[in-house]
Amino acid sequence: MPIFWRPQMAIGHDEIDADHRYLILLINTVELVLRFPENRPHIEMALEELRRYAAGHFEREERIQIAWGYIQFDEHRQAHRQLLRELDVLVNSIEVLLDDPAVGPEGLRDRSQELTNFLRHWLVDHVMKSDMQLVPLFKKSKVF
Numbered sequence: 161m162p163i164f165w166r167p168q169m170a171i172g173h174d175e176i177d178a179d180h181r182y183l184i185l186l187i188n189t190v191e192l193v194l195r196f197p198e199n200r201p202h203i204e205m206a207l208e209e210l211r212r213y214a215a216g217h218f219e220r221e222e223r224i225q226i227a228w229g230y231i232q233f234d235e236h237r238q239a240h241r242q243l244l245r246e247l248d249v250l251v252n253s254i255e256v257l258l259d260d261p262a263v264g265p266e267g268l269r270d271r272s273q274e275l276t277n278f279l280r281h282w283l284v285d286h287v288m289k290s291d292m293q294l295v296p297l298f299k300k301s302k303v304f
């Protein structure tokens with residue numbers, strides 16, 4: 161099942177919230193292409209776009225945190241790096257599964273739900289636990 165952005169996910173910063181909405185769309189795209197794994201270029205393109213956009217989003221969010229004087233910036237940046245490492249592991253494991261003749265596209269389709277669930281938690285847990293801590297920040301005025 162696809163996921164949808166909900167108002168409870170709002171951080172209160174337009175740029176960050178727009179990025180989160182787009183990341184959700186990209187995860188839904190990954191879910192879709194994993195259901196048709198015989199089309200490997202689509203899987204590669206969807207994962208590449210998710211990786212590229214996630215990296216850009218984390219950088220944007222970090223710049224915003226600096227501009228607003230977020231005190232737990234270092235810890236948050238570490239969390240972003242960990243998320244990118246986890247995404248790399250996932251992308252790599254999908255490639256390994258596709259290359260494995262014992263798994264291949266058919267086996268990957270069977271595991272598509274599990275892989276997509278991982279991605280949903282990967283994003284939503286970070287937004288709801290870590291990014292949510294930014295909410296009070298955006299209710300104050302900007303530092304510089």
Ligand SMILES: [Fe+2]
Nearest residue numbers: 221286290291
């Ligand atoms: Fe974040």
